[in-house]
Amino acid sequence: MKDKERIAVTGAGAVSCFGTGVRRFFSSLAEGRSGIGPIERWDVSAARSRLAALVRDYDPARVAPASALRRLDLSCKYAAGAAAQALQASGLPCRVITGERIGVAAGTSWTGCLPVRDFLRGFFGEGMEGASPMLFPYTLPSAPASQLAILLELGGPNLTFCQKEASALAAAAHAADLLAGGSADAMLAGGAEDYSEVLHEAYDRLTALSPGRGGPAGSRPYDRTRNGFIAGEGAFFVVLERLAEASRRGADVQAYLAGAAVCHTSCGLHDWPADPAPLVRTMKSALEEAQTSPEEIGWVCSSANSTVPLDGAEMRAIGEIFGGRRRQVLVSSLKGALGEFGAIGGAHLVAACAAIRSGIVPPTAGTVDPEERQGFELVLGRARRTPLDAVLINAFASGGCLVSIVLKRAATARVL
Amino acid sequence: MSTRRRVVISGLGACTALGSNAPWTWSRLVAGECGIRPFSRFDTSAFRARTGAELLEEPIPDGLSPRQSRRMSRTDLTAFAACREALAGAGIDTGREDPSRLGVFLGAASAGLFEAEQYWKEREERGIRRARLSRALGYFLSSTTDHLASLLGAEGPSATVVTACSSSTIAIGRAWEAISDSRCDLAVAGGADTLSVLTVAGFNSLRAVDPYRCRPFHARRNGMSLGEGAGILLLEEHERARRRGAPIIAEVLGYGLACDAYHPTAPHPQGAGSARAMEEALRRARVDRSSIDYISAHGTGTLVNDETETRAIHRVFGERARKVPVSSIKSMLGHCLGAAGAVEAVALALTVAEGVIPPTAGWEQRDPACDLDYVPGAARQARIRAALSNSFGFGGNNATLVLGEHPGGHA
Numbered sequence: 001m002k003d004k005e006r007i008a009v010t011g012a013g014a015v016s017c018f019g020t021g022v023r024r025f026f027s028s029l030a031e032g033r034s035g036i037g038p039i040e041r042w043d044v045s046a047a048r049s050r051l052a053a054l055v056r057d058y059d060p061a062r063v064a065p066a067s068a069l070r071r072l073d074l075s076c077k078y079a080a081g082a083a084a085q086a087l088q089a090s091g092l093p094c095r096v097i098t099g100e101r102i103g104v105a106a107g108t109s110w111t112g113c114l115p116v117r118d119f120l121r122g123f124f125g126e127g128m129e130g131a132s133p134m135l136f137p138y139t140l141p142s143a144p145a146s147q148l149a150i151l152l153e154l155g156g157p158n159l160t161f162c163q164k165e166a167s168a169l170a171a172a173a174h175a176a177d178l179l180a181g182g183s184a185d186a187m188l189a190g191g192a193e194d195y196s197e198v199l200h201e202a203y204d205r206l207t208a209l210s211p212g213r214g215g216p217a218g219s220r221p222y223d224r225t226r227n228g229f230i231a232g233e234g235a236f237f238v239v240l241e242r243l244a245e246a247s248r249r250g251a252d253v254q255a256y257l258a259g260a261a262v263c264h265t266s267c268g269l270h271d272w273p274a275d276p277a278p279l280v281r282t283m284k285s286a287l288e289e290a291q292t293s294p295e296e297i298g299w300v301c302s303s304a305n306s307t308v309p310l311d312g313a314e315m316r317a318i319g320e321i322f323g324g325r326r327r328q329v330l331v332s333s334l335k336g337a338l339g340e341f342g343a344i345g346g347a348h349l350v351a352a353c354a355a356i357r358s359g360i361v362p363p364t365a366g367t368v369d370p371e372e373r374q375g376f377e378l379v380l381g382r383a384r385r386t387p388l389d390a391v392l393i394n395a396f397a398s399g400g401c402l403v404s405i406v407l408k409r410a411a412t413a414r415v416l
Numbered sequence: 417m418s419t420r421r422r423v424v425i426s427g428l429g430a431c432t433a434l435g436s437n438a439p440w441t442w443s444r445l446v447a448g449e450c451g452i453r454p455f456s457r458f459d460t461s462a463f464r465a466r467t468g469a470e471l472l473e474e475p476i477p478d479g480l481s482p483r484q485s486r487r488m489s490r491t492d493l494t495a496f497a498a499c500r501e502a503l504a505g506a507g508i509d510t511g512r513e514d515p516s517r518l519g520v521f522l523g524a525a526s527a528g529l530f531e532a533e534q535y536w537k538e539r540e541e542r543g544i545r546r547a548r549l550s551r552a553l554g555y556f557l558s559s560t561t562d563h564l565a566s567l568l569g570a571e572g573p574s575a576t577v578v579t580a581c582s583s584s585t586i587a588i589g590r591a592w593e594a595i596s597d598s599r600c601d602l603a604v605a606g607g608a609d610t611l612s613v614l615t616v617a618g619f620n621s622l623r624a625v626d627p628y629r630c631r632p633f634h635a636r637r638n639g640m641s642l643g644e645g646a647g648i649l650l651l652e653e654h655e656r657a658r659r660r661g662a663p664i665i666a667e668v669l670g671y672g673l674a675c676d677a678y679h680p681t682a683p684h685p686q687g688a689g690s691a692r693a694m695e696e697a698l699r700r701a702r703v704d705r706s707s708i709d710y711i712s713a714h715g716t717g718t719l720v721n722d723e724t725e726t727r728a729i730h731r732v733f734g735e736r737a738r739k740v741p742v743s744s745i746k747s748m749l750g751h752c753l754g755a756a757g758a759v760e761a762v763a764l765a766l767t768v769a770e771g772v773i774p775p776t777a778g779w780e781q782r783d784p785a786c787d788l789d790y791v792p793g794a795a796r797q798a799r800i801r802a803a804l805s806n807s808f809g810f811g812g813n814n815a816t817l818v819l820g821e822h823p824g825g826h827a
Contacts (some may be wrong), residue, residue: 027487059585074666090721100674100692103673104675109556109558112554116529116532116614117536119617119618120537120613121540122615123462123613123614123617124536124537124540128462128464128620129464131618131620131621132621133618133621133622133623135812136614136618136619136621137680137681137811139618140525140580140810141557141578142579142580142809142810142811142813143680143811145579145682145811146675146681146810146811146812146813147811149675149676149677149811149812150677150678150679150680150811152677153677154672154675154677155673155675155676155677155688155692156671156673156674156690156707157673157674157675158579158674158675158811158812158813159577159579159586159813160577160579161575161577161578162524162556162557162558162576162578162701163558163561163574163575163576164556164558166560170575171594174575174590177590177593177594177597178593178673179591180597181597181700182700183613183672183673183700184673201544202549205544205549212525222441246436254790261571261573262573262574262575263516263571263573263574264520264562264565264570264571264572264573264574265571266565266566266569267566267573268558269487269553269554269556269562269563270553278571281516281571310484359693360422370430373709396532397558399558399559399562400562400565400566401541401558401561401562401574410778414694
C-alpha cells in the first residue's frame with residue numbers, strides 16, 4: 001500500500017445529543033459535558049436501565065422543506081441535517097451535474113428497527129390493510145443513505161454498511177477506498193441512527209446496558225466501576241475527497257485520512273472483543289498504511305464504551321503499541337458523553353478533525369476512578385491543549401468487526 | 417493504479433429454489449426450469465401473491481456443532497452451506513490459510529429477520545417476559561458476516577453491504593477491490609437472504625409482485641416473484657491461484673456504482689443511474705463494450721424495471737444493444753433480494769466458464785418497450801469473453817459487476 005492516494009476531509013456535520021452543528025458538538029465535548037440523560041421519549045419505568053444519549057435541539061425544517069420531510073423517519077432526518085452541514089462546509093457545488101460524482105457511504109447498526117416494529121404491528125394486527133407501503137422502504141437500514149441521495153441530489157455510489165458499532169468508521173474506510181479507486185470524486189462518509197424503545201427493551205433484557213446487574217448507572221469508559229454501555233444516537237458525516245483535487249479546487253482541508261484498517265476477530269455475535277491481539281493488529285495496520293509511527297500520534301480517540309471486556313482489551317492493546325514511548329500519548333473515549341451506537345465512528349471522525357484544528361483533546365466524561373494503565377495518559381475531567389499532528393481513531397464492535405483510521409494534520413489546513 | 421492485482425473466482429457455492437449446490441442449480445437453470453412455487457413456510461393467505469422461489473431444501477448444518485447451529489438464523493445456515501461448497505470446490509482449508517489475509521464480504525437485506533418476527537409475534541401475544549429474546553438476536557444485518565468470519569477464523573477485512581437488491585453485487589465488488597488493493601489475498605464474497613413475513617408483506621403492499629410467477633421482459637409481465645437463497649464466490653488473487661493450481665472459473669474484472677437519486681422505491685424512468693453503473697463498471701474493468709457478449713439482467717419482471725433497464729442497455733450499447741444476449745434468471749430463481757446479485761454472479765461465472773447462456777423462462781411475447789434479445793425459452797451456447805451482471809436496488813442504488821473468461825475456465 002505504498003503511496004496510496006491521500007484522502008482529504010473537507011467538511012463535517014453533526015446532529016448529536018448536544019444539538020445541531022459541529023461547533024456545539026465539539027465545544028460540549030471539550031467542556032467535558034455528557035449528553036447522557038434520563039430517557040423521556042418512551043416509557044422506561046419497567047426497565048433496569050433508564051439512560052441514553054438522545055438527540056436534542058435539532059430542527060430538520062431548516063434543512064429540507066416540509067413536503068420532503070413528511071415521510072422521513074428519525075434517522076433520515078438526523079442524516080439530512082448532518083450531511084447538509086458537511087456538504088456546505090466542504091464548499092462542493094451541489095445540485096449540479098457534478099452531483100453524479102458525489103456519493104454516500106453511511107454506517108448504521110440498527111436503523112430501521114422502529115419501522116420494522118410498526119410495519120409488523122400493522123400487518124399482524126390488521127393483515128394487508130395494516131401493511132403500510134409508505135413504511136416499508138424505511139425498514140431497510142439503507143434508507144438514510146438513499147434519502148440523502150434524493151434530498152441532496154447525489155448520484156455517486158450510494159452505500160450502507162452494517163457492521164454494528166464499527167459501522168460508520170467502516171463506511172469511512174470503504175469510502176476512502178472507493179475514492180482511491182476513482183469510483184467517485186467526493187463521498188459523504190459517516191453514519192446516522194435513531195435509538196428506540198424496541199432496542200432499549202432488548203438491550204435491557206440482555207443486561208447489556210449499564211447498570212447491568214448492579215451498581216451505579218452511567219457510561220464510564222475505563223472506570224473500575226464500569227458495568228455496561230449506554231446507548232446513543234445521532235448523525236455524523238464528513239466529506240472525503242482526493243487530497244490533490246481538494247487542494248486544486250482550493251477546499252479548506254481539515255485533515256487527511258492517511259490510513260485505515262478493517263479487520264475481524266472471532267467473538268460471540270453480541271460479545272465485545274476481549275482479546276487485545278487483534279486490536280493491536282488493526283491499529284498497527286492502520287498506522288502502517290498511514291506510514292505513521294506511534295510517536296507521531298498525539299491522541300487516541302478510543303473505542304472504550306464502559307463495558308468490562310472491551311475497555312480492558314483496548315487498554316492493553318494501546319499499552320502494547322504505545323508503551324515505553326518518551327512522550328505519553330493522550331487517550332480518551334467520547335462514549336462517556338455520547339454513548340455507544342453504530343454511527344459513533346462518524347462522531348469520532350468529526351471530533352478528531354476538530355481536535356486537530358483546535359489542538360484540543362476532549363476528556364472522557366463520566367470516568368472518575370480509572371483502572372491502572374500503562375504507556376498512555378487518560379484524559380479525564382478537563383480537555384488538554386496540545387498541537388496534534390495525527391490522531392488514531394478506533395471503533396471496535398460487538399460481533400468482531402474492528403476498524404482503525406489515522407487522521408493527520410493537513411499541511412495546508414487553515415488554523416482556527 | 418496500473419499495477420492492480422488480478423482477481424479470479426476459484427470456488428462457487430449456491431443454495432437456491434432449484435438446488436442445494438451450484439452445479440445442481442446451474443443444470444436446472446440451463447434447462448429453463450422454474451423454481452417459483454406456492455409458498456409453504458408460513459401463512460400467506462393474506463397476500464395477493466402466494467408464490468415464491470423458496471429454498472428447495474432446508475440448509476443442512478454440516479460442519480457445525482448443535483450449539484453453533486442453534487445460534488444461527490436460517491439465512492446464516494444457508495450462507496454457511498454455500499460457503500462450505502465454495503471453499504471445498506476451491507480446495508481451500510481455511511485452517512491452513514493466513515487468517516489475516518482472508519476477508520469476508522457479504523450483502524444482506526434480512527439476516528435473522530424471520531426469527532426476529534417470531535419473537536415480535538410472541539411478544540405481542542404473550543407479553544415481554546414470555547417471549548424468547550434469543551430468537552431476535554440475529555436481527556442485526558452484520559450477523560451473517562460475523563458468523564461466517566468467526567467460523568472460518570477470518571481476521572482480514574470484512575464488510576456487510578446493505579443496499580437492498582444490489583447488496584451482494586456491491587459486496588463482491590468490494591471484495592474484488594480489497595484483493596486488488598492487496599488488503600487480502602482470499603475473500604468469501606456474496607450474500608444470503610431468506611424470506612420473512614415483512615419482506616413478503618412489504619412487496620405485496622407495494623403491489624410489485626406477480627400473483628403467479630414473474631415473467632421478465634415479457635409483454636404481459638405483471639411484477640416480480642420473491643425468492644431466497646445464498647450465493648458465495650471464493651475470490652483469490654490471480655498469481656496465488658495459478659501457483660497452487662486452483663480451478664480458476666472466471667475472472668472478476670471490475671464493478672461500477674451509481675445512484676438514481678430519484679425515488680425511494682421506483683427507478684429513474686430513463687434508466688440514467690443504471691446506465692451510469694454499467695459505464696462505470698466497463699471503465700473500471702478496462703473492458704470495451706464491444707467485448708461484452710452477455711448481460712445478466714436485473715430483470716425483476718416489473719413493468720417499470722424491465723423497461724428502464726432495456727433503455728439503459730440501449731443507452732450504453734447503442735447500435736450493438738440488440739446483438740447482446742440479455743437474460744434474467746430471476747425468471748427461475750425469483751428475486752433473492754440481498755442475495756440476488758450473489759446467486760446471479762455464481763450463475764454468471766458458470767455462464768462465462770461453460771459458454772452457455774441460461775434463458776429467460778416464461779418469456780412469450782415481445783413488448784415494444786423491451787426489444788432486446790432476451791434468450792427466451794432455451795439456453796444458448798456462445799463464447800463469452802466478458803459479461804455484465806446488473807443489480808438495481810431500492811433508492812436507485814445501482815451496481816454492475818464485470819466478469820471475464822479465463823483460459824483455465826472450462827471446468
